[in-house]
Amino acid sequence: MSKKVLVTGGAGFVGSHLCDRLAREGHDVICLDNLFTGSLMNIEHLRSNPRFSFVEYDVQKPFVAEVDWIFNLACPASPPHYQHDPVATVRTNVLGMLNMLDLAKKNGARILQASTSEIYGDPLVHPQVESYWGNVNPISRRACYDEGKRCAETLCFDYHREFGVDVRVVRIFNTYGSRMAKDDGRVVSNFILQALRGEDLTVYGDGSYTRSFQYVDDLIEGMLRMMQAENFTGPVNIGNPGEFTILELAQLVLELTGSTSKIIHLPAVEHDPKQRKADIALAKEKLSWEPTIQLREGLTKTIEYFRKIV
Ligand code: NAD
Ligand code: UDP
Numbered sequence: 001m002s003k004k005v006l007v008t009g010g011a012g013f014v015g016s017h018l019c020d021r022l023a024r025e026g027h028d029v030i031c032l033d034n035l036f037t038g039s040l041m042n043i044e045h046l047r048s049n050p051r052f053s054f055v056e057y058d059v060q061k062p063f064v065a066e067v068d069w070i071f072n073l074a075c076p077a078s079p080p081h082y083q084h085d086p087v088a089t090v091r092t093n094v095l096g097m098l099n100m101l102d103l104a105k106k107n108g109a110r111i112l113q114a115s116t117s118e119i120y121g122d123p124l125v126h127p128q129v130e131s132y133w134g135n136v137n138p139i140s141r142r143a144c145y146d147e148g149k150r151c152a153e154t155l156c157f158d159y160h161r162e163f164g165v166d167v168r169v170v171r172i173f174n175t176y177g178s179r180m181a182k183d184d185g186r187v188v189s190n191f192i193l194q195a196l197r198g199e200d201l202t203v204y205g206d207g208s209y210t211r212s213f214q215y216v217d218d219l220i221e222g223m224l225r226m227m228q229a230e231n232f233t234g235p236v237n238i239g240n241p242g243e244f245t246i247l248e249l250a251q252l253v254l255e256l257t258g259s260t261s262k263i264i265h266l267p268a269v270e271h272d273p274k275q276r277k278a279d280i281a282l283a284k285e286k287l288s289w290e291p292t293i294q295l296r297e298g299l300t301k302t303i304e305y306f307r308k309i310v
Contacts, residue, residue, distance in 0.1 A: 004028045004066060008059050008100060009073030011038030013179045014114070014172075014216060018071060019043060021220050023052050030065060034058040037076045042179050059096030060088075063103060069227060070111040072100045075149075077116075078184035079142065079269075086144035093148025094155070101159040104166070112168040112227050113156050115235060117276055118146045119171055127243075127277035130171070130235050140271040153235065160233060168226050173239025173278045176298065177216030178305035188213065188299070191250055192306045195259035205268030207247030210275045214240035215298030218291035225287040232286050239278030240291040249295075256299055 005022050009015040010031030015038065022029045028051045031043055035056060046052040057063060059074040075092050076082040082089045097113065104111035120128045121136035136146045159165040176188035194201045222238035244252075250263050283289045293301075 002026050002028065003068040004030075005069045005071065006030045006032060006065055006067045006103075007071045007073065008032045008096065009038065009075060009114070011035060011040060011043050011054070012073065012077070013042070013177070013181065014175060014219060015073045016042035016179055017177070017216050017220050018073070018223065019046055019052065021224065023049055027051070029053070030055060030067070032057050032059070032063065033074065037078075037081050037181055037184065039181070059099055060091050062099045065103065067103070067107055067109050070100055070104050070109055071114070071223065071227070072097065072111060073114040075114070075145075078181075078186045080185035082145040083141050086141070089144040090148045093145070093152050097152040097155045101155055101165055105159065105163050110166040110168065110227065111156070112170065112223060113152055114223075115153055115169050115171045116145075116149050117171055117173040117237070117239060117278065118142065119150055119153065120276070121146060122271065122273040123275065126275055127241065127279040128237065129279040130237060130282055137271055142271055157233070167233050168229075169233065169235040170223055170226050170238045171235050172219060173214055173237065173276065174211045175214045175216055175219050177302055182309070187211070187246060187249065188302065189306070191253040192257065192299075192303055193310060195253050195257040195261050196303075196306055196310050198259065198261055200262050200264040201250045201253065202266050203246055203250055203263055204266050204272065206265065207250065208245050209272060210243045210245050210277065212240050212243050212277045213249070213295055213298070214238070214291055215293040215301070218293055222283060222287065222289045225289050229287055236283050236286065237278045237280055238283060238289070239280065240295070241278050241280055242295055243275075243277040244295065252296065252299060253303075256296070257303055
């Protein structure tokens, strides 16, 4: 059945793909974004759809609308962006979450929070399961994001217990695909752009740290299944369990782009999590979800996108 859906952060990388999918499925979509890291270009093609509307707005302020579903994605997501104004990042995470939970409470709406694998910090349990509480340094430069997202999860579960709000929490692992901002400094977009421009690929540290990389279409499918699931709040991991070192990623990008760029090593980043791999047993059990696009295929599609825009 068609729903009235609010997507905060809808002009960003993940948000714009989510708006596409919701619009395609016949829902009425309000995309709310302050355009801090998002772009109108990402939603340009949706603007002529009468069931789609865009509101330039900051989630730090209360928002009024009649909605059935809320997807709360508003938050800068790459380390350089969220560390640019760390206090604003905390405000966005905490005030934004409060405002969206109040809106959900007022409407009796279901709300999904885009949480993150950063909840686990520099994890001491590997792969990461939802029952692991994490290893986060509350005073590091990453904490504005990590602790902000942890507090947002706390608020979701307190609104659920205290007011009966129908909350959904997904912990998203590193995601890549078309519409990643060119300047956002994340490793996949950095390496692809460097390879296509014939520049050196910048590996921070020795390249032995690991991540599991998920293609954006798999994430959107997981988020929608979570929103539609009955009696399941999560938190649930949504990620691709394939684990790669950053050096392996760099070599794969060079192979797939056919670039003659070199790999160089720059100083390691402070408090960079050493390993990350999603345990997705819970998502498989509760949502019958698992990723279908593996790294080689997803990178090939993403490279095609970046070739067109550079
Ligand atoms: P993004 O930066 O492309 O999108 C975030 C969007 O939020 C942008 O359009 C930005 O303008 C908007 N925004 C930021 N602050 C806002 C505010 N105060 N009010 C209104 N809008 C605001 O990043 P993304 O990768 O698309 O991430 C989307 C969400 O998913 C974020 O909440 C992020 O934490 C979460 N997430 C993403 C990943 C990933 O790998 N992409 C991993 C884990 C979690
Ligand atoms: N990284 C890197 N070179 C880059 C960008 C990132 O070696 O040009 C590393 C970074 O230090 C981290 C990993 O790649 O170990 C993933 O970084 P990203 O910022 O994409 O995501 P996150 O750290 O949030 O997982």
